[in-house]
Amino acid sequence: MEESLVPLMENDTKSSGTNGDRVRIGVVGTGNFAVAFTKCLVMAGYNVIMGSRRPGLRKSTLPMTEECLCGVELTTISECFTNSDVIFIAIHMEDFQDTLGKYQELTRGKILVDVSNREYRYAAHSNAEYLTSILPHAIVVKAFNSVPTQALEQLSGMGREGLKVLVASDSQSGRTAVSEIAKSLGFLVIDLGGLKSARYMEEQVLKTFTLWRIPLFLTFGIFNLWSLFIVYLYFIEKTAYNWEQIFLKVLNKPLCMTAITVLALTYLPGQLAAVLQVINGTKHKRFPRVLDTWLKSRKQLGIISYALVCVHVIASVLMLSPTYYSSWFHHATVTLPANVSHATLDAEVVLPVTRTWMTWKGEAACLVGIAAFLLMSAVALTSIPSVGESLNWSEWTCVHSKLSYFVLFLSVAHVCVMGGPGWAKAGPYKIWKSITFLSSLLPMFVLVLKILFSLPPLSGYLRKIRRGWERDSRKAQSSPCSRNHDVTVVDIEDESQKEGSRLSKLCGCAHGKGSHNYKGVKGVSFANTNCHCASERLQTKTSMF
Numbered sequence: 001m002e003e004s005l006v007p008l009m010e011n012d013t014k015s016s017g018t019n020g021d022r023v024r025i026g027v028v029g030t031g032n033f034a035v036a037f038t039k040c041l042v043m044a045g046y047n048v049i050m051g052s053r054r055p056g057l058r059k060s061t062l063p064m065t066e067e068c069l070c071g072v073e074l075t076t077i078s079e080c081f082t083n084s085d086v087i088f089i090a091i092h093m094e095d096f097q098d099t100l101g102k103y104q105e106l107t108r109g110k111i112l113v114d115v116s117n118r119e120y121r122y123a124a125h126s127n128a129e130y131l132t133s134i135l136p137h138a139i140v141v142k143a144f145n146s147v148p149t150q151a152l153e154q155l156s157g158m159g160r161e162g163l164k165v166l167v168a169s170d171s172q173s174g175r176t177a178v179s180e181i182a183k184s185l186g187f188l189v190i191d192l193g194g195l196k197s198a199r200y201m202e203e204q205v206l207k208t209f210t211l212w213r214i215p216l217f218l219t220f221g222i223f224n225l226w227s228l229f230i231v232y233l234y235f236i237e238k239t240a241y242n243w244e245q246i247f248l249k250v251l252n253k254p255l256c257m258t259a260i261t262v263l264a265l266t267y268l269p270g271q272l273a274a275v276l277q278v279i280n281g282t283k284h285k286r287f288p289r290v291l292d293t294w295l296k297s298r299k300q301l302g303i304i305s306y307a308l309v310c311v312h313v314i315a316s317v318l319m320l321s322p323t324y325y326s327s328w329f330h331h332a333t334v335t336l337p338a339n340v341s342h343a344t345l346d347a348e349v350v351l352p353v354t355r356t357w358m359t360w361k362g363e364a365a366c367l368v369g370i371a372a373f374l375l376m377s378a379v380a381l382t383s384i385p386s387v388g389e390s391l392n393w394s395e396w397t398c399v400h401s402k403l404s405y406f407v408l409f410l411s412v413a414h415v416c417v418m419g420g421p422g423w424a425k426a427g428p429y430k431i432w433k434s435i436t437f438l439s440s441l442l443p444m445f446v447l448v449l450k451i452l453f454s455l456p457p458l459s460g461y462l463r464k465i466r467r468g469w470e471r472d473s474r475k476a477q478s479s480p481c482s483r484n485h486d487v488t489v490v491d492i493e494d495e496s497q498k499e500g501s502r503l504s505k506l507c508g509c510a511h512g513k514g515s516h517n518y519k520g521v522k523g524v525s526f527a528n529t530n531c532h533c534a535s536e537r538l539q540t541k542t543s544m545f
């Protein structure tokens with residue numbers, strides 16, 4: 001039998017700032033998630049009741065001294081169900097049947113929020129659907145399963161900025177009630193519609209670094225290819241370096257070549273998308289799968305490139321001396337007195353120390369490199385949600401569309417200043433062995449495409465297409481927005497709150513304005529998205545990070 005209701009602080013159940021207007025919230029379970037979540041709710045002014053199998057025992061083990069739990073009632077699970085409107089089930093899925101199976105009647109009409117995750121990736125049904133089968137009269141909502149306890153422990157709510165809570169339920173009123181609670185705790189809510197979406201929500205939590213895998217493997221591959229080329233060139237063909245220099249001087253070369261190649265690959269898919277849109281004469285045709293994945297990986301590629309650039313900058317600064325960068329410095333000449341003979345030299349001669357300064361090439365390469373690094377840091381900084389939020393839409397577009405291409409331009413300029421003077425001397429055959437020339441080819445190609453699409457008439461034509469115009473007008477009539485209805489929820493996962501607000505401002509679908517279902521800054525609903533806007537964003541926005 002369950003023990004009776006035990007207030008955590010017997011004589012102080014009203015002093016916690018409880019709010020009579022708000023729904024009474026129950027939390028079943030007294031584990032890590034339950035405690036952190038309860039504290040969060042109390043801080044937001046909710047009246048909370050915790051339900052435990054053994055409330056008497058838990059009273060002595062819970063951190064009662066922590067003021068955030070003052071006034072929280074610790075009671076039996078049945079009391080918790082009876083006295084609450086919305087109940088969060090913070091127990092493991094494996095215990096659902098044993099612990100909750102007997103409360104079918106008590107939970108009739110109650111909103112139960114399933115926060116659980118599972119350990120295995122593939123399952124025929126979600127935990128939330130399983131809970132529905134155990135408690136069929138309850139309104140089951142899936143939410144908060146992707147929120148780690150650490151985020152909940154940020155009691156001020158500051159650390160939760162931009163954190164998303166996905167919500168799914170077959171009941172609209174259930175989704176609304178839980179969404180309101182999540183918003184009041186400072187989360188961005190994304191409404192995923194019916195309870196079937198819980199399968200996706202539970203799967204997503206189990207995926208680790210999925211968005212990073214392809215960009216990381218790609219970078220690794222590129223780095224290896226450049227490294228092999230460098231080893232062949234400087235150790236086999238030329239024997240220009242000593243093996244002792246492999247860790248800094250030699251490694252710095254493929255590092256910098258990989259950084260600029262990955263930076264170019266960050267922008268290339270945006271330009272390829274533009275090429276396809278111009279060829280197709282419409283933006284409503286889906287891109288090939290590879291390009292779609294590539295577009296979604298731009299942020300990761302940008303961050304990887306920035307990380308490589310940081311390492312390159314540190315390594316270069318460490319080696320910045322005439323010994324390592326001989327072509328960046330004027331040669332020092334030491335004139336020996338005429339009376340110094342070989343015999344004297346063999347004995348002992350103290351040579352005067354001669355100072356030398358940088359050549360124009362060294363100074364220019366440093367200046368352009370510093371500018372590129374600083375601006376790239378600025379672009380990277382705006383990818384942090386809290387910084388990005390401080391920019392309005394046009395500022396954000398300026399940084400991620402114009403400034404980031406300028407960074408690519410400066411990076412190419414940095415390489416050209418270093419290698420350019422040698423290219424002319426190298427001739428048509430040897431130039432293909434110049435690492436500066438080879439590594440600037442792809443970035444140059446991307447810049448040429450960018451310039452082409454920025455010049456009229458191509459820029460005007462592309463803008464028209466991106467605003468919904470179609471070359472084949474018959475196609476336009478027979479292609480309502482629904483052609484792109486398969487906007488995947490995967491798309492949502494790596495987008496920040498900024499994206500939500502941006503999408504709501506962006507929606508300019510030529511043939512379906514009324515059907516947009518973006519709910520503004522604090523809540524974005526993709527449940528009934530009848531618009532191509534998400535794919536439009538992928539196709540047109542070239543956000544680097």
Ligand SMILES: NC(=O)C1=CN([C@@H]2O[C@H](COP(=O)(O)OP(=O)(O)OC[C@H]3O[C@@H](n4cnc5c(N)ncnc54)[C@H](OP(=O)(O)O)[C@@H]3O)[C@@H](O)[C@H]2O)C=CC1
Nearest residue numbers: 029030031032033052053090091092095099116117145149
């Ligand atoms: N920890 C995290 O960061 C996150 C956890 N979650 C989910 O929240 C749920 C709770 O996680 P967490 O708090 O970490 O887990 P814990 O193991 O810390 O707590 C589980 C709680 O379940 C209760 N319980 C009810 N029935 C049983 C039973 N038969 N056997 C054992 N315990 C039972 C216990 O409370 P009592 O003994 O008082 O009844 C216990 O405190 C899980 O489903 C998890 O997937 C979701 C997101 C993040």
Ligand SMILES: [Fe+3]
Nearest residue numbers: 256316369414
């Ligand atoms: Fe450099």
